[in-house]
Amino acid sequence: MIHEGYSYELEMKVRDYECDIQGIVNNSCYQNYLEHARHEFLIANNVSFAELHNRGIDAVVARIEMAFKTPLRPGDLFIVKLKVLKEGPKYVFHQAIFRKSDMKLSLKAKVDTAVLINGKLAASLPEFDSLLVHNVN
Amino acid sequence: MIHEGYSYELEMKVRDYECDIQGIVNNSCYQNYLEHARHEFLIANNVSFAELHNRGIDAVVARIEMAFKTPLRPGDLFIVKLKVLKEGPKYVFHQAIFRKSDMKLSLKAKVDTAVLINGKLAASLPEFDSLLVHNVN
Amino acid sequence: MIHEGYSYELEMKVRDYECDIQGIVNNSCYQNYLEHARHEFLIANNVSFAELHNRGIDAVVARIEMAFKTPLRPGDLFIVKLKVLKEGPKYVFHQAIFRKSDMKLSLKAKVDTAVLINGKLAASLPEFDSLLVHNVN
Amino acid sequence: MIHEGYSYELEMKVRDYECDIQGIVNNSCYQNYLEHARHEFLIANNVSFAELHNRGIDAVVARIEMAFKTPLRPGDLFIVKLKVLKEGPKYVFHQAIFRKSDMKLSLKAKVDTAVLINGKLAASLPEFDSLLVHNVN
Numbered sequence: 059m060i061h062e063g064y065s066y067e068l069e070m071k072v073r074d075y076e077c078d079i080q081g082i083v084n085n086s087c088y089q090n091y092l093e094h095a096r097h098e099f100l101i102a103n104n105v106s107f108a109e110l111h112n113r114g115i116d117a118v119v120a121r122i123e124m125a126f127k128t129p130l131r132p133g134d135l136f137i138v139k140l141k142v143l144k145e146g147p148k149y150v151f152h153q154a155i156f157r158k159s160d161m162k163l164s165l166k167a168k169v170d171t172a173v174l175i176n177g178k179l180a181a182s183l184p185e186f187d188s189l190l191v192h193n194v195n
Numbered sequence: 196m197i198h199e200g201y202s203y204e205l206e207m208k209v210r211d212y213e214c215d216i217q218g219i220v221n222n223s224c225y226q227n228y229l230e231h232a233r234h235e236f237l238i239a240n241n242v243s244f245a246e247l248h249n250r251g252i253d254a255v256v257a258r259i260e261m262a263f264k265t266p267l268r269p270g271d272l273f274i275v276k277l278k279v280l281k282e283g284p285k286y287v288f289h290q291a292i293f294r295k296s297d298m299k300l301s302l303k304a305k306v307d308t309a310v311l312i313n314g315k316l317a318a319s320l321p322e323f324d325s326l327l328v329h330n331v332n
Numbered sequence: 333m334i335h336e337g338y339s340y341e342l343e344m345k346v347r348d349y350e351c352d353i354q355g356i357v358n359n360s361c362y363q364n365y366l367e368h369a370r371h372e373f374l375i376a377n378n379v380s381f382a383e384l385h386n387r388g389i390d391a392v393v394a395r396i397e398m399a400f401k402t403p404l405r406p407g408d409l410f411i412v413k414l415k416v417l418k419e420g421p422k423y424v425f426h427q428a429i430f431r432k433s434d435m436k437l438s439l440k441a442k443v444d445t446a447v448l449i450n451g452k453l454a455a456s457l458p459e460f461d462s463l464l465v466h467n468v469n
Numbered sequence: 470m471i472h473e474g475y476s477y478e479l480e481m482k483v484r485d486y487e488c489d490i491q492g493i494v495n496n497s498c499y500q501n502y503l504e505h506a507r508h509e510f511l512i513a514n515n516v517s518f519a520e521l522h523n524r525g526i527d528a529v530v531a532r533i534e535m536a537f538k539t540p541l542r543p544g545d546l547f548i549v550k551l552k553v554l555k556e557g558p559k560y561v562f563h564q565a566i567f568r569k570s571d572m573k574l575s576l577k578a579k580v581d582t583a584v585l586i587n588g589k590l591a592a593s594l595p596e597f598d599s600l601l602v603h604n605v606n
Contacts, residue, residue, distance in 0.1 A: 075367055079543065085226060086227050087223070089226055094347045097348050120263055121260070122263075210501065211508050212504055234485050360500035367497065392537070393537055396537075397535075
């Protein structure tokens with residue numbers, strides 16, 4: 059059961075090498091976590107970047123906003139959740155990371171992606187439209 | 196000479212291992228570049244994280260916004276520029292990355308940092324106030 | 333069932349951001365995989381780096397040898413196996429990474445670690461002796 | 470002037486995000502440093518991976534040995550030195566990293582590379598032969 063309208067979640071674990079001098083996960087690693095969850099989400103929905111790319115279609119990240127709430131630490135298990143909304147031509151991933159032990163919010167992010175077909179901004183892509191969150195209803 | 200009101204700049208070069216399957220710098224590496232430039236800026240201004248920490252003072256990133264414009268590629272030289280503004284209790288770093296060959300904008304970022312003194316949000320910090328961009332005028 | 337005398341194994345999955353321009357996992361990431369597996373092995377055996385450190389005991393990597401056999405690719409599942417042998421004062425981790433789909437050898441490594449007690453090389457450490465591979469018999 | 474028979478050197482600086490919980494550069498980052506120095510060396514000698522690749526020629530790392538001597542810390546400047554020797558069909562990079570402040574040895578490495586032409590091990594490559602260390606004499 060995935061609450062709050064998220065349509066996908068992935069459990070991961072902090073690796074020690076991702077932590078920095080302050081003893082917490084380095085800020086840039088959250089971006090890795092978010093990207094990995096998006097890619098796993100697409101794979102789980104049979105959307106293949108490689109296959110799209112071969113047809114001249116590329117999804118690119120145009121903008122990222124991240125709010126850092128509670129730092130993750132060595133050994134922490136965490137859950138990355140996501141849902142996709144459409145805003146104009148953009149497919150916007152709303153993502154959140156929760157520390158598993160107490161489900162405390164660690165990070166909230168909004169990732170705007172654009173679809174380029176042969177290098178030109180496309181208004182939409184059927185493969186992505188089927189992933190939009192209203193389909194969960 | 197640093198244009199557009201930036202108060203610091205750092206030249207860096209893309210390293211091949213920072214590039215991903217698409218042949219361009221992975222999005223998360225820009226956060227590394229931005230962080231490294233902020234830390235070098237502070238060191239250049241004789242602000243020591245370690246010395247602040249020993250006095251119970253910590254600066255933490257609360258929020259990051261990044262707009263991805265032109266991807267950097269293997270071998271690219273680039274310039275990270277920054278200035279610091281004050282917004283309420285926050286010290287906000289405005290950062291931009293330019294590809295050196297043509298000074299094309301690669302990335303624009305806004306990084307909100309908060310100062311914690313003994314774990315509590317502080318309204319300001321003299322060491323940081325002296326870095327604010329109005330001092331450049 | 334863990335064959336070839338290995339005493340621990342951990343399943344992991346390649347993340348796209350770990351792959352470089354050649355479309356395969358960057359060589360340096362294998363070191364991350366190996367380190368993560370060693371740390372998980374120690375945690376599984378209730379050996380805590382933090383607790384050892386507080387008693388003035390540190391385990392450090394003195395030397396690494398890695399032979400690269402078959403590159404891992406995006407989406408690959410893989411198994412990191414390990415066993416620990418004693419060679420003089422050193423605790424030597426023998427590690428191997430196998431691609432899960434066909435159990436083909438991806439990498440073989442030998443990681444020499446030394447135990448420092450208050451900064452001086454120690455001949456042995458009871459917590460580590462209990463992990464040696466002959467205990468598996 | 471490059472002593473000890475090394476034929477190339479590159480100065481770099483530790484970035485804070487490369488350091489881990491122990492406050493020192495994470496072991497896997499040294500592999501990044503070594504790789505970056507090798508690639509810069511090749512570029513400085515007008516050897517282009519991309520151009521070789523287009524001709525069906527690839528240089529791959531077959532084996533790495535690293536001995537960790539003195540850990541680098543935040544802010545440390547360091548010099549990566551290298552020379553290339555031929556051992557049978559292999560081109561072997563001997564690399565060392567020195568802390569700049571006192572030229573103390575931080576790491577010594579031996580990196581065996583093989584040349585594949587259309588996927589088959591080649592006995593030699595003229596572009597690489599011209600880089601061998603005996604040319605320095």
